[in-house]
Amino acid sequence: MDAFKLLIRSTNIQKTGPVSRKGPAAPTPSAGAPARTQNPLDNDDFLHMRETSECKGTKRKRCGQTRTEVDGVSGELDFFGDRARLSVLSEHTKKAKRDVPKSEQARIQKSEGFEEEVPEFDEVECRQILKRHKVKITILGQTCQVQQHHNNDSTRTGPQKRGGKKDMHTQIWPQPLTSFQQLRSRYGISRRLAANLDAQGYAEPTEVQLGSLPLLLGSDDDRGWRRKGARKSKSKKHPRPEVDLITIAPTGSGKTLGFMIHVLQGLLKERQATKKSVPEGMTKHQVQALIIAPTHELADQIVNEGKKMAAGTGIKILGLKKNMRLHPELAIVSEQVSGGTRDRSAHTNETLVNSDILVSTPLLLLHAISAKEFTPAPLPAIRFLVLDEADVLLDHLFREQTLAIWRACSNTSLRTSLWSATIGSSIESLAHSFILDRRRDLGLHLSPQLPPHHVIRLVVGLKDSAIPNISHRLIYAASEQGKLLALRQLLHPSTAPTTGAPSLQPPFLIFTQTISRAIALHSELLYDIPVEAGGSSRIAVLHSDLSDTARSKIMAGFRNGEIWILITTDLLSRGMDFRGMNGVLNYDIPNTGASYVHRVGRTGRQGREGGVAVTLYTKEDVPYVKNVANVISASERAKANQGREGEGGGEGVQKWLLEALPDVSKKTKKALKSRGVESRSVTVEHEGGREARRMRISTKSGYDRRLENKKKGAVGGSGRRRKQRDSDKADEDKAGSEWSGIDD
Numbered sequence: 001m002d003a004f005k006l007l008i009r010s011t012n013i014q015k016t017g018p019v020s021r022k023g024p025a026a027p028t029p030s031a032g033a034p035a036r037t038q039n040p041l042d043n044d045d046f047l048h049m050r051e052t053s054e055c056k057g058t059k060r061k062r063c064g065q066t067r068t069e070v071d072g073v074s075g076e077l078d079f080f081g082d083r084a085r086l087s088v089l090s091e092h093t094k095k096a097k098r099d100v101p102k103s104e105q106a107r108i109q110k111s112e113g114f115e116e117e118v119p120e121f122d123e124v125e126c127r128q129i130l131k132r133h134k135v136k137i138t139i140l141g142q143t144c145q146v147q148q149h150h151n152n153d154s155t156r157t158g159p160q161k162r163g164g165k166k167d168m169h170t171q172i173w174p175q176p177l178t179s180f181q182q183l184r185s186r187y188g189i190s191r192r193l194a195a196n197l198d199a200q201g202y203a204e205p206t207e208v209q210l211g212s213l214p215l216l217l218g219s220d221d222d223r224g225w226r227r228k229g230a231r232k233s234k235s236k237k238h239p240r241p242e243v244d245l246i247t248i249a250p251t252g253s254g255k256t257l258g259f260m261i262h263v264l265q266g267l268l269k270e271r272q273a274t275k276k277s278v279p280e281g282m283t284k285h286q287v288q289a290l291i292i293a294p295t296h297e298l299a300d301q302i303v304n305e306g307k308k309m310a311a312g313t314g315i316k317i318l319g320l321k322k323n324m325r326l327h328p329e330l331a332i333v334s335e336q337v338s339g340g341t342r343d344r345s346a347h348t349n350e351t352l353v354n355s356d357i358l359v360s361t362p363l364l365l366l367h368a369i370s371a372k373e374f375t376p377a378p379l380p381a382i383r384f385l386v387l388d389e390a391d392v393l394l395d396h397l398f399r400e401q402t403l404a405i406w407r408a409c410s411n412t413s414l415r416t417s418l419w420s421a422t423i424g425s426s427i428e429s430l431a432h433s434f435i436l437d438r439r440r441d442l443g444l445h446l447s448p449q450l451p452p453h454h455v456i457r458l459v460v461g462l463k464d465s466a467i468p469n470i471s472h473r474l475i476y477a478a479s480e481q482g483k484l485l486a487l488r489q490l491l492h493p494s495t496a497p498t499t500g501a502p503s504l505q506p507p508f509l510i511f512t513q514t515i516s517r518a519i520a521l522h523s524e525l526l527y528d529i530p531v532e533a534g535g536s537s538r539i540a541v542l543h544s545d546l547s548d549t550a551r552s553k554i555m556a557g558f559r560n561g562e563i564w565i566l567i568t569t570d571l572l573s574r575g576m577d578f579r580g581m582n583g584v585l586n587y588d589i590p591n592t593g594a595s596y597v598h599r600v601g602r603t604g605r606q607g608r609e610g611g612v613a614v615t616l617y618t619k620e621d622v623p624y625v626k627n628v629a630n631v632i633s634a635s636e637r638a639k640a641n642q643g644r645e646g647e648g649g650g651e652g653v654q655k656w657l658l659e660a661l662p663d664v665s666k667k668t669k670k671a672l673k674s675r676g677v678e679s680r681s682v683t684v685e686h687e688g689g690r691e692a693r694r695m696r697i698s699t700k701s702g703y704d705r706r707l708e709n710k711k712k713g714a715v716g717g718s719g720r721r722r723k724q725r726d727s728d729k730a731d732e733d734k735a736g737s738e739w740s741g742i743d744d
């Protein structure tokens with residue numbers, strides 16, 4: 001199925017200005033820009049690193065010469081090359097704008113299309129555009145008893161039977177957002193928000209933004225909600241349905257901007273509508289939107305993105321920190337506050353920090369809103385709840401915490417949106433039922449005054465699959481020793497026989513199954529990067545056992561190009577947006593197909609070509625590796641449908657291998673998901689045993705290790721003996737010098 005074909009193809013949408021229905025084809029942002037390595041090392045430098053690693057004696061001079069280049073370049077490392085350029089451009093534009101009178105500015109804006117009334121697409125056009133972009137929008141209906149065998153209504157996408165029951169799902173074709181200008185002209189977003197978006201330099205909405213923003217922002221009538229066959233009523237306007245959205249769109253497709261615009265506009269609209277003067281005793285900012293993400297790193301990234309979009313709007317966005325508490329009235333109470341507005345609560349001595357949007361991990365937030373452990377106080381002011389990486393937030397690890405927060409959001413007009421590149425049917429059902437049950441508990445389903453409510457699923461491309469614009473490689477390395485060897489060959493391809501394998505160029509991420517394995521691999525590779533190229537400072541390990549400060553420092557180092565290779569666990573597999581990332585190496589196979597999709601999705605973002613995803617596997621992994629092979633194969637098929645098979649180093653997984661690999665049973669999948677490959681989870685220190693020793697990450701042979709241990713033992717023993725001798729001598733001296741009276 002050519003699922004992502006249109007993600008990298010041109011569209012019929014004009015790049016700027018008012019949308020023409022018959023406009024020329026233009027590529028969308030996620031349509032795969034030509035390979036562009038923002039990577040500072042830009043290949044030459046990495047080649048230098050390889051050269052220097054091969055440099056011995058005679059080549060010293062050349063190495064020395066290049067060294068200064070490397071040092072020089074390292075100062076210019078800029079993963080966000082485009083962004084820097086854009087910010088310069090936007091500064092330039094801002095300055096130019098300041099010099100133009102306001103009336104003229106308005107005229108220019110209008111001529112640029114910002115204020116232009118954009119004609120609506122008719123139903124056929126909506127369908128064509130959404131289809132071309134592979135955007136499928138479905139109203140999730142309630143489960144009903146099956147009454148007939150054939151369903152002649154073509155708008156029903158089902159029935160999807162579940163034990164004699166079927167889900168009454170209905171596909172719809174609402175107005176797509178074909179240019180950002182329409183956000184203002186059609187959906188009336190704030191001028192400031194539109195300007196902030198403009199300053200980001202995004203030319204056009206990505207597919208997920210094209211589909212989700214009209215649903216979330218919506219106009220006040222039923223435009224775009226016509227279903228196939230429904231009669232158009234020109235005179236009668238219906239209230240726009242309230243929407244809770246479940247969005248499944250590829251990694252790096254711009255979901256963050258989708259929910260951020262929705263939340264910011266929602267808050268700005270409310271602020272404008274009520275034009276509230278702040279009542280006495282109340283704070284100026286009140287948390288009305290919660291964005292939940294599974295890791296601190298992702299939460300920080302969302303805050304950064306949010307701040308850019310919220311600049312100058314008066315809306316505050318804050319990342320929750322450990323030392324903060326959320327008051328039941330939704331003022332954040334903190335003893336040590338860094339930044340933000342400060343107030344003194346009238347009733348307590350606690351310091352209050354005010355914010356409109358709060359970004360947090362589930363546990364941190366639950367802690368902040370719970371007076372006693374896990375009994376969260378109600379959060380009636382919350383009107384927007386965003387679950388980023390919703391599938392992981394609703395999976396067993398975070399489920400209780402996430403649902404507890406969701407339950408605490410007691411506002412009757414709460415709008416919830418769930419976002420991820422992978423949301424399986426069980427998680428979707430769970431979310432759907434939770435939304436319906438919550439409405440039932442609040443009595444909302446009986447209220448005739450309320451507008452209709454829909455739970456909508458939006459899928460972009462082929463659901464739950466890896467992006468096809470990167471090259472996937474599945475490499476058999478037989479054993480742990482083999483994996484280390486393979487990794488070194490990828491790092492220094494000139495030392496390896498030509499295998500046709502894609503080379504892995506920094507910056508890249510290496511994923512391991514456990515923290516201890518990440519640490520072990522880090523110490524093993526520490527000296528693989530030559531001193532001339534920066535040595536051990538170029539490689540780092542990041543995991544959840546490190547302090548928050550250490551984690552932030554490493555993240556900053558990786559983002560600004562000081563660190564080239566980052567070894568980590570699944571901690572960084574979701575949501576992290578590192579621009580210019582050249583590759584991902586799964587040193588240990590991921591536990592699930594979804595985990596593979598997210599890990600490899602750290603490269604090839606925004607449809608960029610040239611990313612490489614390498615997965616090493618050993619004979620221990622053979623029973624499980626089909627999980628990964630299936631995802632790669634689906635991605636390769638998508639590529640083949642685009643006529644791009646063989647690009648980027650040949651087939652990711654050969655057909656014979658796919659057929660030869662054993663299927664993974666449901667039971668095994670479940671065990672793998674919770675524990676990973678069992679033999680890799682045991683450690684020599686704690687559980688000992690041959691198995692653990694075999695899975696250890698080290699190039700040293702058993703013989704060498706024994707020799708080393710003996711040597712260590714001998715050195716230790718000699719040290720102990722020396723100490724003993726010294727202490728005996730000291731005792732003797734002491735005894736000799738003590739006065740023992742006059743001998744008779």
Ligand SMILES: Nc1ncnc2c1ncn2[C@@H]1O[C@H](COP(=O)(O)OP(=O)(O)OP(=O)(O)O)[C@@H](O)[C@H]1O
Pocket residue numbers: 029030202203204205206209249250251252253254255256257420421574575576577601605606
């Ligand atoms: N309309 C756009 N045009 C160009 N770039 C965009 C657009 N929208 C977002 N981006 C950029 O695309 C990159 C990826 O966006 P984002 O992190 O939101 O992806 P995502 O869909 O959330 O991915 P993941 O599933 O991995 O979390 C970001 O660097 C963002 O700035």
